[in-house]
Amino acid sequence: MAAVERRVEILKSAAAAFRRRGYHGASVDEIASALEMTKGNLYYYFRNKEDILYACHEYSLDILLRLMRDVIAEPIPADQKLRKLILAFVHLILDELQGTALTLDPEALSPPLLAKVIAKRDEFDRGMRAIIQAGMDQGLFAKGDPKMMEFAIMGAVNWISKWFDPAGPMTSSEIGEAFADYLVGRSRVTAVR
Numbered sequence: 287m288a289a290v291e292r293r294v295e296i297l298k299s300a301a302a303a304f305r306r307r308g309y310h311g312a313s314v315d316e317i318a319s320a321l322e323m324t325k326g327n328l329y330y331y332f333r334n335k336e337d338i339l340y341a342c343h344e345y346s347l348d349i350l351l352r353l354m355r356d357v358i359a360e361p362i363p364a365d366q367k368l369r370k371l372i373l374a375f376v377h378l379i380l381d382e383l384q385g386t387a388l389t390l391d392p393e394a395l396s397p398p399l400l401a402k403v404i405a406k407r408d409e410f411d412r413g414m415r416a417i418i419q420a421g422m423d424q425g426l427f428a429k430g431d432p433k434m435m436e437f438a439i440m441g442a443v444n445w446i447s448k449w450f451d452p453a454g455p456m457t458s459s460e461i462g463e464a465f466a467d468y469l470v471g472r473s474r475v476t477a478v479r
Contacts, residue, residue, distance in 0.1 A: 289331070296321060297345055298382075300342060305447075309339055336395060340403070347407065348406075358416070364424055365421055365426045368469075372443060373466050376462035376465060376466075411433075411436060411440075414436045415432040415436050442468075
């Protein structure tokens with residue numbers, strides 16, 4: 287297995303452990319043993335638990351920013367862009383890192399690492415707000431404060447990870463479609479992956 291694939295596997299195991307027990311409650315031993323690794327092997331890929339937490343944020347935000355840039359570049363109306371971004375975001379938080387990656391205890395990071403996470407989150411926020419403002423300008427969305435609209439959308443979508451049950455009656459795709467319907471409207475588009 288390539289080192290990059292192994293790192294992602296570790297991140298997924300860590301995200302699951304952090305979701306179950308919280309960042310402070312999950313141990314490096316627990317993360318390693320879920321992968322049938324020793325703690326020493328895990329330290330080959332990451333320096334410490336904080337490094338793993340930061341990597342979870344970085345991995346998720348990098349995917350999300352790439353998706354956002356792709357969506358923004360598409361020659362489609364703003365409502366379809368916003369819908370695609372919501373669908374992609376729901377897929378990311380529920381399927382990539384078990385619904386925790388973007389809400390995992392960022393305050394547990396040291397100030398320099400937290401600043402990097404915040405910078406990437408701010409970039410995403412600016413992109414979302416630009417799409418919302420374009421939708422207002424195109425007459426697709428009611429006039430208002432794009433920042434407040436973005437907060438409402440992100441609050442709703444981020445909260446999914448608090449109640450989502452992978453064994454529940456709805457798949458992540460069905461939840462994404464429902465949320466996109468509620469938050470944007472019913473025009474159907476396929477999520478960027």
